[in-house]
Amino acid sequence: MISGANRGIGAAIAHALAESGWRLSLGMRRPQASDRRRLVERYDAREPATAERWLAATVRAFGRLDALVNNAGVLIPHPLTAPDTEPVLDMLRVNALGPWRLTSLALPHLARTGGRIVDIASISGLRATVPAEAGYCVSKFAMMGLSAVAAQAARPLGVGVTAVCPGWVDTDMARSLPGVAPEGALDPAVVARAVRDVLQQPSGVDIPRIILDVP
Numbered sequence: 340m341i342s343g344a345n346r347g348i349g350a351a352i353a354h355a356l357a358e359s360g361w362r363l364s365l366g367m368r369r370p371q372a373s374d375r376r377r378l379v380e381r382y383d384a385r386e387p388a389t390a391e392r393w394l395a396a397t398v399r400a401f402g403r404l405d406a407l408v409n410n411a412g413v414l415i416p417h418p419l420t421a422p423d424t425e426p427v428l429d430m431l432r433v434n435a436l437g438p439w440r441l442t443s444l445a446l447p448h449l450a451r452t453g454g455r456i457v458d459i460a461s462i463s464g465l466r467a468t469v470p471a472e473a474g475y476c477v478s479k480f481a482m483m484g485l486s487a488v489a490a491q492a493a494r495p496l497g498v499g500v501t502a503v504c505p506g507w508v509d510t511d512m513a514r515s516l517p518g519v520a521p522e523g524a525l526d527p528a529v530v531a532r533a534v535r536d537v538l539q540q541p542s543g544v545d546i547p548r549i550i551l552d553v554p
């Protein structure tokens with residue numbers, strides 16, 4: 340299962356995994372057509388019921404679950420000097436609580452296959468980056484917290500959890516921000532290869548964190 344797989348890093352992960360023979364279940368706000376190797380379901384992190392329906396449809400279609408990639412995310416520029424917390428709450432909803440729900444629903448299924456969870460976090464989940472993106476940082480720190488507690492809960496079940504923390508990646512998200520030059524950003528395919536490599540490790544190999552920084 341890959342959330343937010345219609346564009347950007349999520350689409351690159353779907354492409355890399357398809358090339359390696361994975362059967363995919365893609366969660367999107369506006370689903371495209373499904374085919375034999377690719378189930379596409381509606382998933383909106385702001386609508387909890389879509390997570391349950393997507394998980395149920397995946398297990399029905401494939402009979403098992405080997406991996407969950409929590410990729411869907413949103414960046415709303417919002418500095419600490421802005422007292423309104425609604426944009427921060429919205430980013431927490433999409434970037435941390437959506438993954439919380441999917442993790443919670445997926446864990447029992449991943450426990451049966453010795454599967455893995457990969458959380459697409461960010462360098463902004465490790466340190467304060469740009470002041471204008473304070474709210475985003477807070478949401479990605481929350482995602483890192485989720486990844487840590489998920490790893491603790493998943494380890495005894497034989498499920499691995501990895502947080503992938505990229506610097507700027509050349510997608511719509513980074514291009515929408517002032518001062519981020521595409522030539523200084525990572526190719527989404529680099530992040531996708533890292534995710535594929537994690538998912539192809541034998542179970543029992545613990546990879547808590549991967550940092551893909553830019554100079």
Ligand SMILES: NC(=O)c1ccc[n+]([C@@H]2O[C@H](COP(=O)([O-])OP(=O)(O)OC[C@H]3O[C@@H](n4cnc5c(N)ncnc54)[C@H](OP(=O)(O)O)[C@@H]3O)[C@@H](O)[C@H]2O)c1
Pocket residue numbers: 342343344345346347348349367368369382383384385409410411412413433459460461462504505506507508509510511512513
């Ligand atoms: N780009 C970077 O520099 C960078 C760096 C580090 C980490 N990340 C993280 O990488 C992940 C992917 O980002 P990206 O760069 O590929 O961004 P992107 O090109 O803006 O794509 C974001 C994806 O998330 C989906 N999404 C947004 N809100 C959603 C919601 N409420 N429910 C379900 N899906 C939703 C989008 O769907 P729609 O098409 O429907 O909007 C889209 O598929 C995010 O978690 C982001 O925080 C990005």
